[in-house]
Amino acid sequence: MTEKEEKTYSISELAKEFDITTRSIRFYEDQGLISPLRNGQSRIYSKRDRVRLKLILRGKRLGFSLAETGQLFELYDADKSSVTQLNTMLKLIELKKAELHQQLDDIKVVLMELVTVEKRCRDTLADAKQHKTA
DSSP states (O other): OOGGGOOOBOHHHHHHHHTOOHHHHHHHHHTTSOOOEEETTEEEBOHHHHHHHHHHHHHHHTTOOHHHHHHHHHHHHHOTTOHHHHHHHHHHHHHHHHHHHHHHHHHHHHHHHHHHHHHHHHHHHHHHHHHHHO
């Protein structure tokens, strides 16, 4: 295929493929993460836009902000060898892992507190039942 014959996508095709709303796609466009061509009012998405959309959604699943994803796109656009992008990605991964470990520790503490409160409630209920029947 030549460049002119490159596969293009409509906003509704991409929304359906990735199971997201067209509004979400327009939002990513507003944020500068994708940049479709225009034909009048219609948006025409390229293979590059489709790949970027896929990466945006993957980044979201992994907990990356849109700003972080945008930063990676900018680095890639500036350095196609992607060494800088990969180093930045590794730093972001390290930060995200540390953040998730902290959240996991926080969840463990809250779970222990809930178990303690639950036990107190059950003990108090059992005492109340004993005093009622006595």
